[in-house]
Amino acid sequence: MILLKYFMYGILASGILIFIAKVLLYGIAHRDGDYYEKKYGELDRAYLSGISEDGTSVGADSDADKDIRDLSDIPGIVHEDEGGEDGD
Amino acid sequence: MTDFINVITHPGIVLILAGAVIAIMPKSASRYLLPLGALAALAALIGMDKSISLEVPFAGDLKLSLFVCDEISWFFGLVFAIIGVIGSVYSMDKGRRGEKAASAVYAGSALMTVFAGNMLTFIIFWEVMAVASIYMVFRGNGPDARRSSYRYMVMHLFGGNMLLAGVMLLPAGITAAVGPVTDTDSLPYWLMFIGIGVNCALPPFHTWVADSYPQATPESQLFMGSYTTKVAVYAMIRFFAGTEWLVIFAAVTAVLAACMALIENDLRKLLSYHIVSQVAMMVAGLAAGGDVGAAGAAMHAAFNILYKGVLLMAAGNIFIALGLRYITDMGGLVRKMPVTAVCAFIASFAIAGVPYFSGFASKALIMDALHAGGFDMSYILVTMAGVGTWLSITMKINYFVFIKKPEKELPSSAGPERVSVSSAPDRESASDKPGCVSTSATPVRVPAYKIFAMAAATVLVVITGIRPEICYDMLSMDASHLFAPDHVLEYIGLFAGATVPFVLLRKFMAPHEGINLDVDRFYRITLYRGIFALSDVVHLFFAKYAVIFDNFYRSVGDALRSPGRVFGLRTSDTKEENARSIGEMVHVLAILCVIALITILVMD
Numbered sequence: 001m002i003l004l005k006y007f008m009y010g011i012l013a014s015g016i017l018i019f020i021a022k023v024l025l026y027g028i029a030h031r032d033g034d035y036y037e038k039k040y041g042e043l044d045r046a047y048l049s050g051i052s053e054d055g056t057s058v059g060a061d062s063d064a065d066k067d068i069r070d071l072s073d074i075p076g077i078v079h080e081d082e083g084g085e086d087g088d
Numbered sequence: 089m090t091d092f093i094n095v096i097t098h099p100g101i102v103l104i105l106a107g108a109v110i111a112i113m114p115k116s117a118s119r120y121l122l123p124l125g126a127l128a129a130l131a132a133l134i135g136m137d138k139s140i141s142l143e144v145p146f147a148g149d150l151k152l153s154l155f156v157c158d159e160i161s162w163f164f165g166l167v168f169a170i171i172g173v174i175g176s177v178y179s180m181d182k183g184r185r186g187e188k189a190a191s192a193v194y195a196g197s198a199l200m201t202v203f204a205g206n207m208l209t210f211i212i213f214w215e216v217m218a219v220a221s222i223y224m225v226f227r228g229n230g231p232d233a234r235r236s237s238y239r240y241m242v243m244h245l246f247g248g249n250m251l252l253a254g255v256m257l258l259p260a261g262i263t264a265a266v267g268p269v270t271d272t273d274s275l276p277y278w279l280m281f282i283g284i285g286v287n288c289a290l291p292p293f294h295t296w297v298a299d300s301y302p303q304a305t306p307e308s309q310l311f312m313g314s315y316t317t318k319v320a321v322y323a324m325i326r327f328f329a330g331t332e333w334l335v336i337f338a339a340v341t342a343v344l345a346a347c348m349a350l351i352e353n354d355l356r357k358l359l360s361y362h363i364v365s366q367v368a369m370m371v372a373g374l375a376a377g378g379d380v381g382a383a384g385a386a387m388h389a390a391f392n393i394l395y396k397g398v399l400l401m402a403a404g405n406i407f408i409a410l411g412l413r414y415i416t417d418m419g420g421l422v423r424k425m426p427v428t429a430v431c432a433f434i435a436s437f438a439i440a441g442v443p444y445f446s447g448f449a450s451k452a453l454i455m456d457a458l459h460a461g462g463f464d465m466s467y468i469l470v471t472m473a474g475v476g477t478w479l480s481i482t483m484k485i486n487y488f489v490f491i492k493k494p495e496k497e498l499p500s501s502a503g504p505e506r507v508s509v510s511s512a513p514d515r516e517s518a519s520d521k522p523g524c525v526s527t528s529a530t531p532v533r534v535p536a537y538k539i540f541a542m543a544a545a546t547v548l549v550v551i552t553g554i555r556p557e558i559c560y561d562m563l564s565m566d567a568s569h570l571f572a573p574d575h576v577l578e579y580i581g582l583f584a585g586a587t588v589p590f591v592l593l594r595k596f597m598a599p600h601e602g603i604n605l606d607v608d609r610f611y612r613i614t615l616y617r618g619i620f621a622l623s624d625v626v627h628l629f630f631a632k633y634a635v636i637f638d639n640f641y642r643s644v645g646d647a648l649r650s651p652g653r654v655f656g657l658r659t660s661d662t663k664e665e666n667a668r669s670i671g672e673m674v675h676v677l678a679i680l681c682v683i684a685l686i687t688i689l690v691m692d
């Protein structure tokens with residue numbers, strides 16, 4: 001009797017869990033493998049380079065932001081990719 | 089003199105010293121030094137006089153309390169030492185000396201933490217564990233591991249600082265003894281709870297487990313799966329046992345983590361979610377209170393280290409042999425890897441809590457504690473989490489990984505696993521290649537020592553399952569009712585019933601390619617954008633005042649150029665850049681010091 005009772009509990013518990021996992025959680029949480037790349041990849045690359053792939057500046061649209069991105073004429077700012085000993 | 093001998097024969101110190109030796113020894117020697125160090129630590133622990141209290145001066149009046157032992161800490165220490173030996177045998181690969189040294193320091197720090205007698209000692213080794221594990225994630229497979237190690241570092245620095253702040257605010261401060269925090273409405277209580285909760289993988293801080301563990305190498309994942317969360321469970325037992333509100337929270341976590349495992353396709357990530365689920369069960373037990381709850385949590389942690397270790401080693405062997413980590417790429421591996429399949433099969437029964445397997449004995453204590461405390465809903469939820477474990481590990485892994493015919497062609501030249509040292513591959517040349525996560529990896533044979541380590545752990549799982557009274561006696565618990573016919577029949581009926589929906593819906597139960605987002609999605613995006621926004625503000629500030637700051641950097645840097653060279657702060661050859669970099673550093677330090685001073689003055 002105990003065996004049967006707990007057998008039924010097992011079916012019930014298993015059914016509930018499969019529903020939560022494979023229907024609810026799967027529906028909410030599952031994405032394509034390149035989800036992060038699609039959603040943030042371009043933004044990431046653009047931020048890292050300072051310029052987006054279509055050539056426009058990225059981030060805030062203010063003039064001040066453009067100042068941030070273009071620092072070449074400010075004394076003392078050395079660009080890594082220039083690799084020079086003297087960035088001025 | 090006696091104290092000195094006791095200190096250097098402390099099992100934790102033995103392992104930390106072994107780590108230091110490994111770091112400076114030739115690579116060829118390091119592969120044997122780690123197992124030797126772990127064996128020496130186990131011998132030292134067994135030979136340690138449990139009644140002694142070991143203190144050494146630290147700074148001023150402060151003392152490090154290195155060894156205070158009772159039943160719980162001894163039990164944790166013993167299991168940590170045993171899995172240290174198994175893990176070090178599993179890690180006997182050529183090369184990767186840094187990772188081996190970090191593993192030894194990490195395991196040694198875990199032992200130091202569980203035997204710590206005061207908060208100063210506890211926090212120091214808690215943080216050493218964090219640093220060592222960050223390095224272990226960092227040395228994982230490829231750029232994903234490095235990114236993951238950064239997130240891991242952020243999470244653990246946050247947790248460590250919360251814990252430190254909480255301890256500092258305790259009435260006795262860092263000199264306080266390791267013991268219960270009784271003032272539940274106080275700020276220190278909550279800060280310490282968050283700090284330990286991070287390591288305990290309690291939501292919403294649980295995501296680091298599934299994020300970072302699969303990125304580490306299989307050897308590191310074995311160590312990490314055995315220590316960080318289990319030391320946190322030990323801390324929970326010490327500080328927060330009997331916290332009743334935590335019971336239902338932990339029980340819900342156990343169910344949800346099992347559900348996440350049920351939809352996960354990455355085998356090692358699936359096992360990581362089960363670490364979260366199993367740790368939540370332990371927290372539910374200890375939070376229910378009483379000696380039974382604490383003993384249940386301790387025993388479940390110990391048994392979990394063993395059977396989860398077997399599963400992690402099995403997943404690691406598959407990864408090493410075939411370069412596979414996704415279940416959709418696997419299938420029919422019982423024919424290619426029979427020893428791994430048998431060990432995983434036994435461990436999967438143990439983790440689900442099937443009678444006469446070790447998880448059954450430890451979970452029974454947790455269920456007893458919940459029942460005795462009147463936590464009926466949590467009792468049901470923890471039972472459901474056990475069913476979830478049965479579905480997602482016992483059924484899903486055994487069927488889709490080992491039994492079911494593969495849908496994709498397996499790497500063709502993969503031979504069967506062999507117990508032969510001569511066939512041991514040089515992992516540096518095969519599975520250690522960055523990004524070796526797909527079927528494109530060169531198939532290699534699993535080294536004999538890895539098979540041996542996995543089999544040894546499986547033997548321990550079987551022994552503790554059939555003779556759980558060995559561990560019950562260590563914790564002064566009564567095991568007489570454990571195998572009562574009704575109790576055994578309940579679990580057999582439960583798991584038999586749970587199998588029915590899985591079998592009927594087995595096509596639907598197959599995992600899918602892709603990723604499963606967790607709650608870290610929210611704070612990762614917020615942090616991601618927040619950091620860039622902050623970066624823009626700082627950048628703008630410096631851009632506007634660049635000339636002023638530049639002059640400041642030069643002047644300060646010129647004055648401090650010599651110390652800069654001494655400490656090798658900058659690799660650039662130019663004096664100007666040297667000066668500027670030192671100036672930048674001094675400037676940042678000055679700002680931090682001013683902020684710290686203002687904060688101190690305000691608090692006074």
